Amino acid sequence: MDRMSNDPRDVQEFFSARAADWDARFPDDGPAYAAGVAAIGLRPGDKVLDAGCGTGRALPVLRAAVGPEGTVLGADLTPAMLKEAVEAGRDADGRLLLTDVARLPLRDGVLDAVFGAGLISHLPEPAANLRELARAVRPGGLLALFHPVGRRALAARHGRQITPDDLRAEPNLRPLLAGSGWQMRSYVDEDSRFLVLAVREG
Helix, strand or coil: CCCCCCCHHHHHHHHHHHHHHHHHHCCCCHHHHHHHHHHHCCCCCCEEEEECCCCCCCHHHHHHHHCCCCEEEEEECCHHHHHHHHHCCHHHCCEEEECCCCCCCCCCCCEEEEEEECCHHHCCCHHHHHHHHHHHEEEEEEEEEEECCCHHHHHHHCCCCCCCCCCCCHHHHHHHHHCCCEEEEEEEEECCEEEEEEEECC
């Protein structure tokens, strides 16, 4: 999937065609999502955005972490994915926004954290897009870049090898984050999960 165009129109077309059976294709990802969200350390009352939320698989776990007094937002640019989220009842766990994460309809510093599952490889302008996420997060807030399998396992799933220019490789991702308002706090790339945590500078 890394080689798919990251043009927003192409991303929307790709996910629209797969929305209806997306959850069925990955039925065992629930525990990985739960572990990824747990690693963020969200607290009751926090405000969190699931950026590129897709069918909203993370929304129930995010809601459980921030409690009824917290705020959970799910943003995606593909209407068909949000439709699946609604049909699965996940809109009960968070407010769904049909929007591009490159242009969030949010005030500066309003969020405590951003969770992005599979997000980084679909950003059309990674540096600018990560700066936009940073804009919406308070100083000291967190960004979690997550995938339920690691880079090697994901590459094998698509019948290819990891390449040095992979944006998610630590030597590439650390300076990208640093130039976009984030300081990498931890980097995990295992077969069972990919998880990068970064802190909003400022």
